[in-house]
Amino acid sequence: MKQSEVSGELSRLLALEIDALHAYDAAIAWVGGPGSAIGGELALFKVEHQRHALALHEALLAMGARPPEVEPDVKGVVIGALTPPRRRLNAQEVLEAMRNNEQLTTAVHRKVLALPLPEDVRALVERAHADEERHLAWIEEALARALWFQTSVVAALP
Template sequence: MSPVTETPASATLIAELNDLLQLDHDALQSYTMAMHELEHSAYRETLRRFRGDHERHVEELNALIRAHGGMPIDVPHPTGLAKLAKQALGGAGTDRRVLLAFRANERQSRDKYVRAAERAAAWPADVRAAVKRGAADEERHFDWVDATLESLGERPDSPRGRARRAYDVVHARAADAVEAVGKRGMVGFEAARRGAARVGGAGRTVAVKARQRPVLTALAVVGAGVLTAAIVGGLGTRRRRRTRRG
């Protein structure tokens, strides 16, 4: 592993890795739901293998975060429940419907990992290698879902197929927007945690509490960021409505 440096850049790297870690936890939930709903045993077995890739990602990301001086946020994103709810609502019925609903979450996983792999050129070698492996896994997973849906009659060039893909993109961008706010919160949390560990008095007390209740402490920061995004988004929507009325 590369040596740890206590710098703001390190806090940003840890936030990037924690964002991927939470994404993999989101995926584990999504896979569990899809596997429960699918009737075709071969499809379930494929998803079981792919789910194993996500379990490996979780292990690798935990190790990398710790190796680079960070604290893993080993839980799903706050958006995870919304993703599952959309998948559950859209996936009732046939295997085709299950996979269509599942694909929206897979697209976000693939796209986020691919973007991270593109940024990874500036990251330590061990991180870069793991993220690129993860991105390759995600592309393989998504390609399988896409090919399987085509075999079940889903035509990407049909009006319905184009509409579904447009929905997948909107779904992914909405989740990305909220999770980006959470990631910024994680940068601040990680930087504050490292800074508090280097000072005495109240600062050291903060660091100790963060170590004792790491996930709760981090989620308080991330959750506050997500809540802020929701409030700001709501205010922006109302402002646009007032502007249109005016």
């Protein structure tokens, strides 16, 4: 794979991670902030998306590529980063939206992993993909357990 193609894929992943950050900011606010049980877990996921974005940015620089100026784009609309709802969402609706977002990010990472990437880039994308799968599993479990009705500690979820 040509370096320009690799940098293009990394740039696309970086844009997706930035969109995810915006979505997590909104989701955390909607569920009561990082001090709430669900908000706390979502805040941890947001930090991981920040870490992914920084790693992608650094990888692009190391390749001699210029990281893109990232603004929310069409994916941001899908993820919910651009269009706030007209009414306050409940925790279930927020988690359902975030599940859709994590399904999207997981699918995009999977698609990039299907490409013939250099080993260092593959390792970077694999780590991010593993985090995305874990985020998705936690959100699906939270939805299955109707976590918003529970006051117990959330850490017991996968």
